[in-house]
Structure formats: C-alpha cells, structure tokens
Amino acid sequence: MAKYLLKIVPEDLFKKFSENSYQSTVFTSPNFINLFDYSAKYWMFYKGDEEVCGWPICLKKETDEHYYPDFFYYFGPVWSKKFFLSPEHSWLSLSTNVYSEYIDKFSNLYKNYNFQLHPTLKDVRIFSWHNYGTTKKKFTISPKYTAIIKDLEKKNENDIKANFRYWRRNEINKVTKNSNFFISEEYKPKEIIDLYLSVYHKQNKIVSKSGLKDLETIVKKSTKENYIKILTLRDKDIKEPISMTINILEKNKMNLLANATDIKFKNLGCNAFLIHKTIMMSKNLGVKSFDFNGANSPQRADDKHSFGSSPDLFFDISI
Secondary structure (H helix, E strand, C coil): CCCEEEEECCHHHHHHHHCCCCCCCHHHCHHHHCCCCCEEEEEEEEECCEEEEEEEEEECCCCCCEECCCCCCCCCCEECHHHHCCCHHHHHHHHHHHHHHHHHHHHHHCCCCEEEECCCCCCCHHHHCCCCCCCCCCCEEEEEEEEEECCHHHCCHHHHHHCCCHHHHHHHHHHHCCCCEEEECCCCHHHHHHHHHHHHHHCCCCCCHHHHHHHHHHHHCCCCCCCEEEEEEEECCCCCCCEEEEEEECCCEEEEEEEEECHHHHCCCHHHHHHHHHHHHHHHCCCCEEECCCCCCHHHHHHHHCCCCEEEEEEEEEC
C-alpha cells in the first residue's frame, strides 16, 4: 500500500512539477516569487513515490510568519494532472486526505494563514468541514470573482472591440483621434509608483506598506524580467504618464496586476483606451486569455466587464 508523505522540496523540483499542472500560474512560479524579499517554502504531498499536490508558501523573513503576498492571485495548492483528473468517485477521498495533511501541518506551524484556490478548484467542502461540530477555529471561505477575456487567439481586433460596451468604444475612438496622446513602453519606476499612489490617495484608498513594497519590487525589476509588461499612455505636453497598466505575462495568459489613470484625464477615455491597447498587446504576444485579476466590488466589476470579460469564480480561504 502506498504511503502518504508531506515534505518541503527543493525549488527546482517544485518548478518542474508545477509547470505541468492546470493550477500553475506565474504567481506559483519560483522565478516570480524570487523577485520578492520573502522566505519561500515549497511543500509537496506524495503518494508513495508519486507527486500529488504541491503548495508554495511565503514567510516574512523577520518573523517566519505566514504571509500572502499583495498582488498575488490563486496562490495555493497546485495538483498533478494525473491526480487532479481522478474519477469523481475518488476525488472527495483523495482531496480530503491531501488537504487534511496540509491543514494539520500548516496549523502546527503558523498561527494564521490564508490562500486562494485556482478557478479550476471549486470543491471547498474539506475546508468547510474542518473542526465541524466543535468550537475550535474554522476556515473563513470567501467566494471571489475575476474577469477574463478568453480565446484571444481566435479573435481579431474588431471581434474584441465588438464585445466592449458601446461607450467604451466611443471613448477609445475619441482618444484615437487626439494626436497629443501616444502609447509607450518606456518609463521610470518612480513615475509609475507616483501615478498609482496619486490616484489611490485621491480615491481615499489606503495602500499598505507591504503592498507598496511589493509593487515597487515588480516595477523596479521589470526591466530584468521579460514577463513583466508595463504600458503607459502619455501626452506630448506632459512629462509624466497619464495612464499606466502593470501586467504579468505567463504561458497562455496576461494578468492585469494594477492600473491607474490620472483623474484629470479619466473622463476623456484614457483608461479605456489604454486597457484596449493592453489587451491587444497581450494578443500580439500570443496569449490565449486576459485576466483582470479580480472583479469584487460593484464599480470595479462593472468596469472590467464593460470590456467584454466573463466572470470566473475562485475562493479566498483563511484561518
């Protein structure tokens, strides 16, 4: 009988394993995680000699506390294709065994921890049943949605724009006719961060110190990593960018990590224009889908779906 084993594995082993998983994303890639100043651990669940399910985690270097990085999505368990495609009659037993081992291990190591399930992992019963019928700590399970434009490789630019809300198309046409505006991939990290903070502060939103640090890491290291793509919209009469998108490229998908448009220019359609150009950049790079990475407030969801994106459910889980 095959025995179960849960242990920390080397980074290169986890990387090779995760690249062949349906749950693999840029956020679970050691190459991406290594950009940041975390202590990363890569756990693997084995059935005999077979790799079943991996789970990357990040710890704060100063305290060894569990930390879910800002701007990360779907950062949690990553299954081997073989076991993920197990017959329905065996999935509940298998996933219960695997997740229970992880829960016991993480609960012993960390006072608090949280993670997100990839959209392909919709079964959260194991977590909802944890400590069922007792007064012990239970998981908080929050349904979340992202917004995705799929099948980019099958669509031309007119097909993509045809799915936009009509006034989005009007905004794009208006900016297209303005000869003062131009798109650029050149930027200085400081101007990107300054624009982001300026917009968020004017909206009375708070950017955490850890979130700002993570964003600065992404922007400053983007010149060295070809999967980080930043696009800006500029005005010939102004030195700083008036709109920007920060995007993370993975094998078949582009992730819109953050975007911001100067309040003075937003009503001119600059945000819509740059989002459209970012989607087209993604298509031209050969990816199949464009993920807006979250659509979980009325205003943001409506804004992202106005570009023809479809909702996709995932779960945010913590204890």
